Amino acid sequence: MAAVTEAPPPLAPPAPEKKPPRRRGRWMPYLLLLPGLLWLIVFFALPMVYQASTSVQTGSLEEGYEVTWHFATYWDALSEYWPQFLRSVLYAGAATVLCLLLGYPLAYLIAFRAGRWKHLIMILVIAPFFTSFLIRTLAWKTILADGGPVVGALNALHVLDVTSWLGMTSGDRVLATPLAVVCGLTYNFLPFMILPLYTSLERIDGRLHEAAGDLYARPFTTFRKVTFPLSMPGVVSGTLLTFIPAAGDYVNADLLGSTDTRMIGNVIQSQFLRILDYPTAAALSFILMFAILIMVTLYIRRSGTEDLV
Amino acid sequence: MEQYEPDRLSPAQVAAMRRSFRNGRAALSRRSLLRASAGGALAAGGLGALSACGIPPAAQTSGVSSEDHSAKEKTVSFSNWTEYMDVDDSEERHPTLDEFRRRTGITVKYTEDINDNVEFFGKIKPQLAAGQPTGRDLICVTDWLAARLIRFGWVQKLDPSHLPTAYARLSQQFRSPDWDPGRAYSYPWTGISTVIAYNRKALDGVEVTSVSDMLDNPRLKGRVGFLSEMRDSVGMTLLDMGKDPGRFTDDDFDAAIARLQKAVDKGQIRRFTGNDYTSDLTKGDLAACLAWAGDVVQLKADSPDVDFLIPDSGYLTSTDNLLVPNKARHKTNAERLIDYYYEPRPAAQLAAYINYVCPVDGVKDELAKIDPDAANNPLILPDKAMAAKSRAFRSLSAKEETAYEEKFAKLTGA
Numbered sequence: 001m002a003a004v005t006e007a008p009p010p011l012a013p014p015a016p017e018k019k020p021p022r023r024r025g026r027w028m029p030y031l032l033l034l035p036g037l038l039w040l041i042v043f044f045a046l047p048m049v050y051q052a053s054t055s056v057q058t059g060s061l062e063e064g065y066e067v068t069w070h071f072a073t074y075w076d077a078l079s080e081y082w083p084q085f086l087r088s089v090l091y092a093g094a095a096t097v098l099c100l101l102l103g104y105p106l107a108y109l110i111a112f113r114a115g116r117w118k119h120l121i122m123i124l125v126i127a128p129f130f131t132s133f134l135i136r137t138l139a140w141k142t143i144l145a146d147g148g149p150v151v152g153a154l155n156a157l158h159v160l161d162v163t164s165w166l167g168m169t170s171g172d173r174v175l176a177t178p179l180a181v182v183c184g185l186t187y188n189f190l191p192f193m194i195l196p197l198y199t200s201l202e203r204i205d206g207r208l209h210e211a212a213g214d215l216y217a218r219p220f221t222t223f224r225k226v227t228f229p230l231s232m233p234g235v236v237s238g239t240l241l242t243f244i245p246a247a248g249d250y251v252n253a254d255l256l257g258s259t260d261t262r263m264i265g266n267v268i269q270s271q272f273l274r275i276l277d278y279p280t281a282a283a284l285s286f287i288l289m290f291a292i293l294i295m296v297t298l299y300i301r302r303s304g305t306e307d308l309v
Numbered sequence: 310m311e312q313y314e315p316d317r318l319s320p321a322q323v324a325a326m327r328r329s330f331r332n333g334r335a336a337l338s339r340r341s342l343l344r345a346s347a348g349g350a351l352a353a354g355g356l357g358a359l360s361a362c363g364i365p366p367a368a369q370t371s372g373v374s375s376e377d378h379s380a381k382e383k384t385v386s387f388s389n390w391t392e393y394m395d396v397d398d399s400e401e402r403h404p405t406l407d408e409f410r411r412r413t414g415i416t417v418k419y420t421e422d423i424n425d426n427v428e429f430f431g432k433i434k435p436q437l438a439a440g441q442p443t444g445r446d447l448i449c450v451t452d453w454l455a456a457r458l459i460r461f462g463w464v465q466k467l468d469p470s471h472l473p474t475a476y477a478r479l480s481q482q483f484r485s486p487d488w489d490p491g492r493a494y495s496y497p498w499t500g501i502s503t504v505i506a507y508n509r510k511a512l513d514g515v516e517v518t519s520v521s522d523m524l525d526n527p528r529l530k531g532r533v534g535f536l537s538e539m540r541d542s543v544g545m546t547l548l549d550m551g552k553d554p555g556r557f558t559d560d561d562f563d564a565a566i567a568r569l570q571k572a573v574d575k576g577q578i579r580r581f582t583g584n585d586y587t588s589d590l591t592k593g594d595l596a597a598c599l600a601w602a603g604d605v606v607q608l609k610a611d612s613p614d615v616d617f618l619i620p621d622s623g624y625l626t627s628t629d630n631l632l633v634p635n636k637a638r639h640k641t642n643a644e645r646l647i648d649y650y651y652e653p654r655p656a657a658q659l660a661a662y663i664n665y666v667c668p669v670d671g672v673k674d675e676l677a678k679i680d681p682d683a684a685n686n687p688l689i690l691p692d693k694a695m696a697a698k699s700r701a702f703r704s705l706s707a708k709e710e711t712a713y714e715e716k717f718a719k720l721t722g723a
Contacts, residue, residue, distance in 0.1 A: 059363075
């Protein structure tokens with residue numbers, strides 16, 4: 001839509017319209033939107049209202065819960081679990097940066113250099129999605145096993161000494177450390193980064209590169225001044241699609257992490273299912289949602305793009 | 310040279326699009342739509358709805374039982390854990406269930422839809438709290454959840470006259486748990502022993518005989534696993550500290566948590582695991598961990614380095630229990646199914662397949678016919694010495710449960 005409103009300027013102003021569209025047409029857009037709207041209401045709006053209500057209730061499962069507008073739950077939850085919030089943002093941020101660093105070259109390769117291998121590489125990017133999230137994460141436990149070749153190599157290269165000094169690993173293992181969790185997040189969300197990057201890179205007209213070359217731009221300058229700015233929509237949506245689910249993820253922290261890597265998703269899960277403190281769990285969910293909403297809004301404002309891919 | 314202009318549209322096209330998005334009352338833009346739906350949601354959901362949706366008390370007092378259709382409908386629907394039932398070689402049929410149908414004419418609708426106690430509780434809670442049928446006649450849950458369901462009045466009292474075999478053959482150690490004295494509501498499906506498992510190769514000569522060794526030996530730093538089930542981890546630690554998990558105080562609990570916390574802080578405990586400890590143990594990432602005996606029997610068969618030990622201080626036994634939820638349509642059929650599984654033959658067939666503790670007395674001969682090793686395995690049929698070391702975790706009040714789970718969650722990082 002935004003692309004249309006920002007259409008090239010040299011257009012003549014639209015001709016004066018003759019007649020309003022027929023009456024029947026007036027409702028068409030809404031009718032077409034109806035299934036989607038219903039879906040949103042039933043599976044998004046109603047649960048939201050329910051959760052909002054739960055978050056200001058007090059009571060226990062035994063005695064029932066009543067709405068008492070107990071907003072202190074929010075403050076208590078935040079002051080109790082801010083370390084996990086902070087950790088979620090840090091891990092998800094690190095995973096997003098890693099995804100961008102790994103995904104951009106690959107998306108670039110697929111878009112411009114892969115030639116007839118394009119489709120094969122695309123399939124390889126998407127293929128892991130044919131197995132379940134859980135299985136993919138469990139596979140990393142084998143890959144990063146203490147006695148495995150990966151950890152052996154990292155040890156021999158003294159990489160683990162560096163990460164250990166940074167507090168990302170402890171001792172000579174990777175599993176059950178923050179590094180393993182960040183690796184797991186990066187791996188699991190990498191395709192969400194690559195696909196939008198690819199779509200926006202793929203739309204760039206190859207002649208622009210030629211033009212840049214004609215104007216004596218070095219390849220790096222071409223990338224900096226032409227390719228990268230034009231791929232910004234992909235970068236923005238890719239980072240959002242990676243960061244948002246990664247911040248709420250709890251599977252990676254649970255399976256690949258340890259006690260000091262628990263993220264906010266783990267806290268919400270244990271509050272909901274084990275401790276049965278529904279108000280705190282609901283409040284935590286809302287805090288997470290608002291935190292992400294604020295971060296995303298600031299980010300989109302700053303990156304100055306409204307169309308995402 | 311042509312100017313670069315991606316996707317150039319003709320003026321007419323643009324005008325048409327503008328009309329459709331911007332014009333008159335049919336105008337529909339993303340912003341206005343968002344605004345409209347947000348406003349609508351707020352108005353509709355609104356504050357009124359917010360305060361209207363409280364959650365009623367869980368306990369049920371009236372309308373518990375329901376009409377029993379067992380005589381007319383020869384069926385019973387049974388929800389169980391995954392891989393908790395014998396299967397034949399084709400992996401499609403369950404021989405013991407087939408035999409039950411042959412004998413009684415009752416078809417069992419068998420569903421493996423329980424993966425986790427807390428999740429299953431979340432799944433059946435809405436119906437049971439509202440006094441609605443769950444569509445299940447028989448469910449299988451771990452004792453602490455069974456205790457909670459009984460406390461809430463969400464399950465039905467069993468009719469002893471339908472359970473003569475079960476009454477006669479239930480093992481002494483499971484006869485009277487403090488949460489269901491005399492087994493008025495529940496019968497055990499299996500017993501689950503929590504023991505210490507280790508990987509001989511990964512231990513590399515380090516001797517482990519107790520929970521203390523796991524918590525204190527610096528040579529095991531970062532290679533010790535505990536279970537994410539609060540009762541298992543705290544219970545085994547309590548035993549190691551010389552306390553009885555069947556009779557402990559708040560202070561004892563706090564002391565056990567503090568002891569575990571110390572081990573967490575110095576990096577001794579690698580992880581608190583669910584079932585996934587099995588792969589960590591066989592790979593040797595965990596040298597020693599708390600484990601469920603049924604898993605260990607399987608692991609031992611697959612990898613020779615894995616073995617188990619029973620600490621001198623004792624071990625924990627819990628049970629998975631069969632219960633008939635409120636509003637079940639086929640209560641009598643469910644009771645007959647329970648009774649059937651207390652006959653030596655089906656009990657032996659089941660035990661030989663799932664390798665958990667068999668709660669039925671007098672199955673040794675039958676089990677020896679199927680699998681002599683299993684019949685002599687104390688993890689499946691505990692001998693006297695083994696049974697004497699077994700302890701059960703006491704039942705907790707709702708308040709205690711919340712407080713303890715919260716303390717344990719802090720320990721495990723969330």
